[in-house]
Amino acid sequence: MNGATTYEAEPLPVRDRPEDPAQAAEAAFASLSTRRTVRDFSSRDVPEAAIRAAVAAAGRAPSGANQQPWHFVAIRDAGTKAAIRAAAEEEERAFYDGQAGQAWLDALAPIGTDADKPHLTDAPWLIVIFAQRWGEDGQGGRVKHYYVPESVGIACGFLIATLHQAGLDCLTHTPAPMGFLREICGRPEAEKPVMILAVGYAAEDARVPAHAGKKKPLDEILTIR
Numbered sequence: 001m002n003g004a005t006t007y008e009a010e011p012l013p014v015r016d017r018p019e020d021p022a023q024a025a026e027a028a029f030a031s032l033s034t035r036r037t038v039r040d041f042s043s044r045d046v047p048e049a050a051i052r053a054a055v056a057a058a059g060r061a062p063s064g065a066n067q068q069p070w071h072f073v074a075i076r077d078a079g080t081k082a083a084i085r086a087a088a089e090e091e092e093r094a095f096y097d098g099q100a101g102q103a104w105l106d107a108l109a110p111i112g113t114d115a116d117k118p119h120l121t122d123a124p125w126l127i128v129i130f131a132q133r134w135g136e137d138g139q140g141g142r143v144k145h146y147y148v149p150e151s152v153g154i155a156c157g158f159l160i161a162t163l164h165q166a167g168l169d170c171l172t173h174t175p176a177p178m179g180f181l182r183e184i185c186g187r188p189e190a191e192k193p194v195m196i197l198a199v200g201y202a203a204e205d206a207r208v209p210a211h212a213g214k215k216k217p218l219d220e221i222l223t224i225r
Contacts, residue, residue, distance in 0.1 A: 039119050039206075039208075040119075055072045071132060075185075088173070088175040092115040111211060119198040124200040129195045134190050
């Protein structure tokens with residue numbers, strides 16, 4: 001959102017609040033603990049309404065100065081997905097053939113990834129997330145956006161959590177460089193591609209890396225003072 005506005009307050013939206021917040025948080029943890037990155041997708045259809053609702057939820061994320069510096073391109077067209085896969089795999093081959101460096105490849109080894117990315121055509125939907133580096137003032141001038149990486153990262157978290165709650169599976173994919181996504185998706189220069197989310201239902205015989213389920217214990221990620 002662009003343009004100068006003055007401060008105006010409104011009442012906090014009404015929402016249901018659980019009587020026991022700890023119990024509710026534990027239920028959310030239990031649900032999200034079953035989330036896994038999926039690389040094997042079935043051909044089962046995902047309705048457009050589900051994608052629209054998930055992106056709408058992502059759009060409710062907080063952002064610097066409420067500028068909402070993001071754009072989501074949801075793709076189900078087979079030709080477009082094939083073009084993205086071809087371009088992504090070209091970048092990935094360079095990555096795995098030496099661009100990454102051995103330390104990075106060693107870190108990825110337990111995940112079992114390689115340059116082949118069939119999920120980009122197997123998944124019924126791809127959602128490409130773009131960060132808007134600047135906005136426009138309506139007269140051809142640029143409007144600076146603030147806290148863009150942080151804001152887009154939060155929105156991506158909202159999106160992934162919503163897809164999980166909807167019973168869907170997804171995979172985050174960040175080929176480098178990603179400039180080809182701007183061209184394929186027809187997005188403007190101001191927008192920087194951040195991530196591809198492959199979205200759908202896991203195949204019945206889907207397997208996930210055991211290593212990915214090994215998360216740090218709470219006492220390593222939380223300090224209470």
